[in-house]
Amino acid sequence: MLTDLLAELPAIDACVLIVQHMPKFVNKSVRDEIGERASMKVRLAKDGDYLQDRVVFLAPSDVHMKVLGNRMIKLVEGEKVNYVRPSIDVLMMSLNEDPITNVIGVIATGMGSDGAEGIRHIKNIGGTTLAQNEATCVIYGMPKAAFETGAIDFVLTPKEIAVKIGELLSREDPEPSTPGLQQILQ
Amino acid sequence: MEKRVMIVDDEPDICLTVRVVLESAGFEVVQAESGQRCLEELEKGFRGVILMDIMMDDMDGWETIRQIESRGLMDGNLALMLTAKQDPDEDLVELTESVLNYMRKPFHTEELIANMETYCKWLDQAKQAEIANG
Numbered sequence: 001m002l003t004d005l006l007a008e009l010p011a012i013d014a015c016v017l018i019v020q021h022m023p024k025f026v027n028k029s030v031r032d033e034i035g036e037r038a039s040m041k042v043r044l045a046k047d048g049d050y051l052q053d054r055v056v057f058l059a060p061s062d063v064h065m066k067v068l069g070n071r072m073i074k075l076v077e078g079e080k081v082n083y084v085r086p087s088i089d090v091l092m093m094s095l096n097e098d099p100i101t102n103v104i105g106v107i108a109t110g111m112g113s114d115g116a117e118g119i120r121h122i123k124n125i126g127g128t129t130l131a132q133n134e135a136t137c138v139i140y141g142m143p144k145a146a147f148e149t150g151a152i153d154f155v156l157t158p159k160e161i162a163v164k165i166g167e168l169l170s171r172e173d174p175e176p177s178t179p180g181l182q183q184i185l186q
Numbered sequence: 187m188e189k190r191v192m193i194v195d196d197e198p199d200i201c202l203t204v205r206v207v208l209e210s211a212g213f214e215v216v217q218a219e220s221g222q223r224c225l226e227e228l229e230k231g232f233r234g235v236i237l238m239d240i241m242m243d244d245m246d247g248w249e250t251i252r253q254i255e256s257r258g259l260m261d262g263n264l265a266l267m268l269t270a271k272q273d274p275d276e277d278l279v280e281l282t283e284s285v286l287n288y289m290r291k292p293f294h295t296e297e298l299i300a301n302m303e304t305y306c307k308w309l310d311q312a313k314q315a316e317i318a319n320g
Contacts, residue, residue, distance in 0.1 A: 021283055023264070028315070029308035083280045111288075112279040138269070138288045141279075 002108060006056065007037040008162035012169050014104075015051040016040065017065070017073075019088045021110065024061035031058050049073040059086040066094035070101045082114035088142075092118025095125060103127035104168055106161060107152075109137040113145035123151035128168055130154045130161050187310040190234030191302055192216040194224040194250065195268065196242045200291070204237065204298070211299045213306075221250030228254060233262040235305045237289070240269050251284050260284065262313075264305050268293075 002018060009016075022030055027044055035042035038056060043049070045057040045065055050072050059065035063075045064086050074094075081087035092105055092115065105122035107115045109132055119129050131143040131152045146152055154164055191213050193204040198219070205215045216232055218224040222245060224236070236254075240247040247267055254260050265284060270291045289301065 022286060023283070025312040025315075026264070026286070026308045029311045032311075033304065033308075084282055109288075111282050114282075138290050 003034050003037055005106075005108065005158040005162055006034055008159050009039065009165060011039040011054050012166065013053045014169055015053060016056040017045075017051075017059070017067070017091060018056060019059045019065065019086050019091055021084050021086075021114075022061060027058070027060050034058065045073050045075065047073065047075040059091065061086070064090040066090060068094070070096055070098050082112055084112070084114050088115035089118040093121045095122070095127075097125035102168075104130065104165060106130045106132075106165075107143050107146040108132045108158070108161075109139050110142040111139045112141050115142050116145040116149050119146045120149045120151045123153075128153050130156060130164060132161065133157055187306060188234065189213040189302070189306045190216070190232070191237060191306075192218055192224065192227060192232055192234060193237045194218045194221065194242075194247070195237075195239035196220055197239070200239065200268075207295050207298060208302060211302075213302060221245030221247070221253070224250055225253055225257070225259070228259040228263070229257075234264075234309065235302055236263055236265045238265055238267050239291075240267055248281060251281050255281075255284055262309070264309060266301070266305070 002020060020030065031042050031044050034056065040054045040056050042056040042058060044060050049057060051067065057073060060075070062085055064078055064081070066074045066076060068074050081090050095103055103122055103125065105119050105127055107119060123129050129152050131146045133155045134140045134144070136157045137143055147155065156164060189212060191208055193201050193215060195201050196219050201217045201219065205217060208215050216227055218227055221242060224238070238247040238250060251265060264286045267285050267288045268291050269288055286305065
């Protein structure tokens with residue numbers, strides 16, 4: 001799960017979106033668990049929420065989470081994608097190329113291949129992509145599938161991922177950017 | 187808070203180790219040496235965290251999860267798979283949402299206890315929420 005990674009991440013001037021495959025009845029417990037260890041506010045995403053810096057939005061179970069205009073969360077019903085709902089692919093592929101919005105996509109331990117196409121999309125729209133390394137994965141399926149797309153920029157441990165995100169966000173941007181980098185984590 | 191764990195593994199040493207570690211930490215532990223025994227315990231009313239070994243003879247961990255789901259016995263339970271390898275069969279990806287998490291064998295005692303504390307707490311919170319909502 002992502003608790004350890006988020007515990008390493010300092011409060012950043014970016015919005016963090018998480019897709020975690022979990023039963024619905026533990027959604028609030030997972031939110032609270034992450035919230036106890038993260039440096040940012042953690043919320044269960046609601047339809048119509050706007051992305052905000054220093055806030056982590058956790059996708060609720062049984063719906064897909066999308067982002068409209070790279071700004072607003074939209075929860076949609078629909079068939080499972082890659083056998084899951086929410087799907088990382090659905091979330092990542094809802095993002096658009098936008099000169100003032102930077103995106104970092106991260107794929108962490110998990111079974112299956114959800115997120116592989118999403119990572120390819122993130123790369124195609126100019127984002128930066130990270131995958132958890134095999135040695136630290138309990139289940140390597142998803143990071144492996146993402147890596148095999150050829151679209152992963154960095155393969156790292158969870159702690160290194162947190163450091164890299166901090167580095168990417170601290171780089172000086174020649175153009176003023178609003179609202180800051182977004183991240184999508186699984 | 188109820189702290190109930192079922193260890194499902196056909197290796198007696200694994201079952202015993204888990205039982206000793208968790209009982210010393212205040213958990214109530216049920217042992218099931220096969221997938222079939224796991225189903226029987228669930229039919230008898232076990233509700234808690236299920237630690238399921240993947241590699242078992244007769245009915246493996248994934249088939250047991252399928253049976254639990256098809257019989258409607260997953261309600262009130264959280265399942266974790268114990269795996270000695272990193273890449274379970276990709277044909278089983280449709281069961282992704284039935285399983286909360288994975289733990290690699292051999293596991294660390296502290297990690298096992300900490301994870302079970304967390305997941306039992308989540309089950310208790312869900313139960314309290316259900317009671318509060320009537």
